[in-house]
Amino acid sequence: DTAVSQTPKYLVTQMGNDKSIKCEQNLGHDTMYWYKQDSKKFLKIMFSYNNKELIINETVPNRFSPKSPDKAHLNLHINSLELGDSAVYFCASSRGGEGFYEQYFGPGTRLTVT
């Protein structure tokens, strides 16, 4: 049973297209995240989201929008894809509330924009 799953695993698309990446967690967690890992393996937070609050990293272009139909899902929609969007995108989840709780990561989605 996969704790945090992402679909698709690989996504190849052309510049200008709109695409979505889906994330689901079956851990009963309240908080979910999206991270971007570039070609040099550098990881950067994009969003943190729970039922009450969306925290957006201010450096993320507004072409990127998280959408959460329910607590177990956090999808990432990207408009007008650019070459620089090519990366591996990781979803993660954790318990919410005060203090820190371990984040569990999905296997990643490798996005290639041509």
Place this chain on the structure above:
Amino acid sequence: AQSVTQLDSQVPVFEEAPVELRCNYSSSVSVYLFWYVQYPNQGLQLLLKYLSGSTLVKGINGFEAEFNKSQTSFHLRKPSVHISDTAEYFCAVTRRNNAGNMLTFGGGTRLMVKP
């Protein structure tokens, strides 16, 4: 804002040798500290974390790390590595009481264990 520096991008080491992966952080407020491991084509897995208390923390797979507040460091160590430890290792921090618990990662260190 906080930042994390991993001083070595690659660390080659022979099997059964000890290893230290270095991590330094910068933050104006108190932080929590973590080490994650990423095996090829996989997601990240938490190795260990420092939240409070003893500055020496033990994690999975025989790894340990020591928090040094004066040197703002959190170096990862293992006394004897295995081939299976070959992976990318990431140091990360988050501010205490950080809304959203968003992690700031270092650039990663590739540990290459040779037979």
